[in-house]
Amino acid sequence: MTADPRPATDETATPAQRPPGRFLTFEGGEGAGKSSRVAELAERLRRRGVEVVVTREPGGSPGAEVVRHVLLSGGAEAFGPLAEAILFAAARADHVDQTIRPALTRGAWVISDRFYDSTRVYQGATGDVPGDTVAALEEIAVDDVRPDLTILLDVPVEIGMARAAARRGADVADRFEKEEKNVHESRRRAFLALARAEPKRFVVIDATRDPATVADAVWYGVCSRLGLPEKD
Numbered sequence: 001m002t003a004d005p006r007p008a009t010d011e012t013a014t015p016a017q018r019p020p021g022r023f024l025t026f027e028g029g030e031g032a033g034k035s036s037r038v039a040e041l042a043e044r045l046r047r048r049g050v051e052v053v054v055t056r057e058p059g060g061s062p063g064a065e066v067v068r069h070v071l072l073s074g075g076a077e078a079f080g081p082l083a084e085a086i087l088f089a090a091a092r093a094d095h096v097d098q099t100i101r102p103a104l105t106r107g108a109w110v111i112s113d114r115f116y117d118s119t120r121v122y123q124g125a126t127g128d129v130p131g132d133t134v135a136a137l138e139e140i141a142v143d144d145v146r147p148d149l150t151i152l153l154d155v156p157v158e159i160g161m162a163r164a165a166a167r168r169g170a171d172v173a174d175r176f177e178k179e180e181k182n183v184h185e186s187r188r189r190a191f192l193a194l195a196r197a198e199p200k201r202f203v204v205i206d207a208t209r210d211p212a213t214v215a216d217a218v219w220y221g222v223c224s225r226l227g228l229p230e231k232d
């Protein structure tokens with residue numbers, strides 16, 4: 001395997017010479033370990049001298065973080081599934097414009113904790129928004145900014161829910177966490193179906209294993225798909 005020769009932090013290159021960054025997304029059900037694995041991967045890449053921007057959805061820009069609060073508090077639920085999907089898309093458009101595209105343009109690697117596959121699953125496949133509406137909103141929100149690689153952390157629902165509940169403690173479950181187990185099961189199946197449909201973009205990782213083992217599997221997946229040497 002050859003090392004990625006691209007100097008991701010080369011300040012001397014002009015914008016036209018600078019290679020574009022890479023865009024990685026993490027997906028999965030609640031409690032899959034996305035946030036933890038995102039942070040570890042970012043740290044590992046930074047040790048290689050790569051500029052990494054860690055971000056999340058919904059959110060990831062000041063405007064989108066405001067919309068996140070509205071969505072996760074359940075404040076938009078009363079307006080119905082279409083309005084919620086539009087709000088996710090509006091937040092995404094701002095996130096792409098303010099955070100993701102500028103970072104990729106300067107050659108940084110962007111790692112987002114959730115992106116449009118979450119809308120495809122939560123609002124589309126397992127929600128009440130028709131697929132063509134989800135696709136149209138996606139097109140408007142992201143334009144040409146699409147993930148190079150998507151890491152799907154797969155865990156059985158009981159494991160993910162137990163982890164999320166343990167972490168939450170006495171806090172109240174959010175708008176999406178509080179849904180029934182069978183809804184979470186169908187989301188898991190929908191994520192796996194997306195991965196089967198786009199095998200070049202997705203890496204599916206068994207996230208039931210201990211954190212260090214899952215982190216190594218993520219690292220191997222990123223290195224093998226994006227042509228980085230595995231050893232530090």
Ligand code: Z5A
Nearest residue numbers: 030031032033034035036057058118119122163167176211
């Ligand atoms: N949503 C949507 O509907 N449409 C959209 O377009 C988008 C999102 C973008 C955002 O929730 C919600 O918005 C989400 C979908 C919806 N709803 N749900 N459910 P969020 O951002 O607040 O949370 P989340 O994305 O669902 O993630 P999470 O539940 O916070 O979990 P996580 O990031 O995957 O896992 P974690 O925080 O890294 O780990 C959870 C706990 O497990 C923690 O205590 C860890 O220490 C522990 N953990 C992690 N890995 C392991 C392993 N390997 N073994 C044991 N324990 C572990």
